[in-house]
Amino acid sequence: MIKRSSITWQIIMLVISLLMTISLLVIWIVNNAATNHWFLLTIGTVFLLLILVCVIVYFFWGFKEYRLNHRQANFIDSVTHELKSPLASIKLCLQTLQMRPMSPDQQQEFLKWVMEDVQRLDALIDHLLAVARIDHADRSEPIGDIPMDSLLAKCAVEIRRRYDLETDQIRLEVPPCVVQGRPRDLEMVFLNLLDNAVKYGGKKPQVLVQASKRGPERLLIRVADNGKGVHSELRGKIFQRFFRGGSELERTTKGTGLGLYIVKTLVGRMKGKIAVHNRGPLGGANFDVELTGRLGLATVKTEPPSETSAHATSKSAVTPTAGAPAS
Numbered sequence: 104m105i106k107r108s109s110i111t112w113q114i115i116m117l118v119i120s121l122l123m124t125i126s127l128l129v130i131w132i133v134n135n136a137a138t139n140h141w142f143l144l145t146i147g148t149v150f151l152l153l154i155l156v157c158v159i160v161y162f163f164w165g166f167k168e169y170r171l172n173h174r175q176a177n178f179i180d181s182v183t184h185e186l187k188s189p190l191a192s193i194k195l196c197l198q199t200l201q202m203r204p205m206s207p208d209q210q211q212e213f214l215k216w217v218m219e220d221v222q223r224l225d226a227l228i229d230h231l232l233a234v235a236r237i238d239h240a241d242r243s244e245p246i247g248d249i250p251m252d253s254l255l256a257k258c259a260v261e262i263r264r265r266y267d268l269e270t271d272q273i274r275l276e277v278p279p280c281v282v283q284g285r286p287r288d289l290e291m292v293f294l295n296l297l298d299n300a301v302k303y304g305g306k307k308p309q310v311l312v313q314a315s316k317r318g319p320e321r322l323l324i325r326v327a328d329n330g331k332g333v334h335s336e337l338r339g340k341i342f343q344r345f346f347r348g349g350s351e352l353e354r355t356t357k358g359t360g361l362g363l364y365i366v367k368t369l370v371g372r373m374k375g376k377i378a379v380h381n382r383g384p385l386g387g388a389n390f391d392v393e394l395t396g397r398l399g400l401a402t403v404k405t406e407p408p409s410e411t412s413a414h415a416t417s418k419s420a421v422t423p424t425a426g427a428p429a430s
Contacts, residue, residue: 120157123150171345182359185227189220196220222265227359233291234344234361237368248281249289251324251396255312258290262297268308273297277314280322282396288369293326295362296390300328304387314398322396327389332381341379342367370394 196213205213252275259273282289293312300310309329317323333341340346347360370377375394382389 120154120161123154123157126150182227182231185359186224189223192220193217226265230359230361230365233365237365237372244285244287246283246285248396249284249286250400251280251282251289251314251322252277254286254289255293255314255324258293258297259312261294262301265298266301266308268301272308273301273310273312275312277312277324278398279400280314280396280398281400282322282324282373282394284373284394288373292366292369292392293324295366296326296392299362300326300330300388300390303328303330305329316398317393320395320397322394322398324392324394325389326392327382327387329385329387332386332388333379338379342377366392 196217200210200213255275255277259275262268263270263273297310297312301308304310305328311325311327313325313327315323315325342363344364345360346364367377370392373394375392377393378391380389380391381387
């Protein structure tokens with residue numbers, strides 16, 4: 104997905120380079136018939152340097168677009184695989200159910216497999232829709248104080264269900280705390296981080312989620328896994344759109360390369376920061392998310408009732424309902 108603005112700038116740079124080249128040629132022709140050689144030579148040198156700068160910038164942009172196209176190719180391969188695999192599994196299960204009679208237990212087992220594949224497809228579609236939503240900056244949902252202890256617990260339940268994990272494989276050490284943001288955005292951020300931690304964790308994933316005070320009105324939420332960690336040269340790249348290391352033909356971990364891009368974009372919109380570093384001797388990676396928030400319970404703001412609602416309330420309090428005995 105090459106952005107139109109980047110293409111426009113490349114065309115402008117190319118036109119400027121061509122105009123400068125033509126101007127340099129005109130200066131050279133005039134220089135042959137003129138007497139003020141040093142002045143024209145200086146102008147020609149400046150034009151030549153500007154042309155070289157334009158060529159270098161144009162080459163740099165072209166290389167960026169090449170890398171983006173390469174990541175897009177990996178993304179298309181990944182999405183194709185993510186769509187075909189569950190569809191093939193669903194088709195096989197349904198054909199098996201049609202071909203021969205089965206006991207109720209066997210039918211339930213096949214239906215369970217079908218439901219898991221449907222949920223996998225649903226998660227993929229949600230991922231793609233999430234990217235479209237954040238690219239168009241959908242901010243219709245109001246910002247408020249979100250209790251993160253309950254939101255993170257909800258995310259952990261969803262990831263345990265998605266990967267059929269035991270309860271102790273995702274541990275939460277999160278005291279009561281709140282973060283300023285939109286519930287859907289925060290849920291998307293930490294669902295993706297937990298999903299990433301499980302996918303790239305050890306043979307038996309172990310994920311630890313912690314929350315602590317970072318500073319005045321700042322909260323740090325850490326998602327730690329027990330995987331191989333992240334190489335230093337990849338720590339800035341993993342948050343790019345479509346980025347996945349290696350080739351799709353050799354990859355064993357499922358994904359689209361969009362999860363951490365979604366995380367980075369949403370955290371940035373909440374005026375937060377995200378960083379990743381390895382856990383050292385323990386193995387694995389820490390994803391640290393710093394957001395505006397605080398330890399403690401959310402404060403519930405109640406608005407005083409209007410005169411109309413207060414009058415209606417007092418009236419209903421003294422007027423018995425139909426069929427009820429009056430006191």
